[in-house]
Amino acid sequence: MKKASKFEKVAARCWNLLNEGKPFTPIFVISTMLLYHFSDLLNIAQLERLFISFVLVLPLLAIYYVYDYPLFLRNYLWIPYVVFLIVWKFADLSLIFLALGLYFFFTVFFWGTLYYHLRIGITWWNFTRFWKLVLKNSDSTSGNAQEQLPKFLLILSLWQYLYESDFQHIHYDRLIVFYCFIFLFSLILHKNLFDWKPKVIESYTNNVPAPAKAINDKVIVIVIDGMRKDRFEQAHAPFLKQLRKNGTDFTQMETVYPARTVVCFTSMFTGTYPFEHGIKSNMVWKLGIKVESIFDSLRKVGKTGRLLGIAHLVDSMGDDVETVTAVMHNDVADRNIIERAKRIMKEQDPDLLVVQLIATDQTGHSRGVLYDEYIQKIEEADALIKEYVEWLEEQGKLKNATLIICADHGQADGIGGHGHLDEGERYVPFFMYGPAIEKDKRIDEKHSIVSLAPTIAYLLGAPYPSHSRGPVLIEAVRKEVSDE
Known part of the structure; x- marks a missing residue:
């Protein structure tokens, strides 16, 4: 049986950037926006606007990197998105549908079908089951649709809103209040409701002395x-x-x-x-x-x-x-x-x-x-x-x-x-x-x-x-x- 090659070790680490939920969110958001604005990338002025508006959403990316909203907490992720829709009254449907299409293409077809077929020989028809599994999934990976969707929809919508706005007339105070709300909202939820982590053993191993000789060979x-x-x-x-x-x-x-x-x-x-x-x-x-x-x-x-x-x-x-x-x-x-x-x-x-x-x-x-x-x-x-x-x-x-x-x-x-x-x-x-x-x-x-x-x-x-x-x-x- 083959050992894992150097290429496979590097490839495994690269795959984890897309597989683990925390790095996936910013990677997916940035990739989606670059694709959506592909025609603007050669325009220096538009590219500068894209970068400045990206800098303005970095606090939100940071909050969602720190707080991953596990299990039932992910249901609360829709609240900041609804608040955004009410306050800013902005929704770019083309961007939203592009993001949804890309996400389900990546999880259901690229990951759940192509990747698993090439790696472990799963049937080419695996997508017929995998889409149901993604919708029910609750782990800390990018395949957790109920966690990833409200995160990237909010970040993309806010980024696009800022991109289309006149930077001199943006209500920065409102933006700061919004970020403070999401941060405090996340902090309070995780502090008070995220209570199912196993209890840490406080002391080092001491229930029996280290043995003087082996019991087993x-x-x-x-x-x-x-x-x-x-x-x-x-x-x-x-x-x-x-x-x-x-x-x-x-x-x-x-x-x-x-x-x-x-x-x-x-x-x-x-x-x-x-x-x-x-x-x-x-x-x-x-x-x-x-x-x-x-x-x-x-x-x-x-x-x-x-x-x-x-x-x-x-x-x-x-x-x-x-x-x-x-x-x-x-x-x-x-x-x-x-x-x-x-x-x-x-x-x-x-x-x-x-x-x-x-x-x-x-x-x-x-x-x-x-x-x-x-x-x-x-x-x-x-x-x-x-x-x-x-x-x-x-x-x-x-x-x-x-x-x-x-x-x-x-x-x-x-x-x-x-x-x-x-x-x-x-x-x-x-x-x-x-x-x-x-x-x-x-x-x-x-x-x-x-x-x-x-x-x-x-x-x-x-x-x-x-x-x-x-x-x-x-x-x-x-x-x-x-x-x-």
């Missing part, structure tokens, strides 16, 4: 990217459910906010939150993390760890990632990843191996999570993990190892959205299995995926990562083993 973590908890329960996944029964199941394992893949993986393997490790979306402006990871901890005691995953993860975890190309048919993606995982274990024999399976997540994004295709990918993952675990047993790699199966985040309705912690995103499957792990045990207390890194460190006899906040999942470790 190996830890193997298999992350089924984007596996929604309730859909996993509905799937026919006999092997995974048998592992869970013979191990310890954490039924209330909570992901982090925002629930984006690079954010979640970084939190899982540093033991802390975005405000501390520095990765706040899939769009990573500055490569690398600000804290130690579990891979750094292992190096301190002469042990090795590898993370087998897609190119996005290099942005935070760097050289600890063994990349796989994400440009392949989705029906063979997980098969190829499992074959690569076998080769890594055989050739490198790491003490920690993390494997990211991507087909379930990609199916949710391209076809939706409430359809049979999504369940099918979970069931295929079950069969592939069974094959891999049996291979590990044949190779003698599981004699003193812990196996951890989990998801980084769930997925919401719509285009398999995740980010704002809508229903289906927040709690993820998470269970542990092995000779050092309690059998047939169920933990119903709430835990966080930031506990993964310190738990791995505890099992492998390494110090906790420097800023690890998650408690070690000591409830899963057999008492006679932990007391040795």
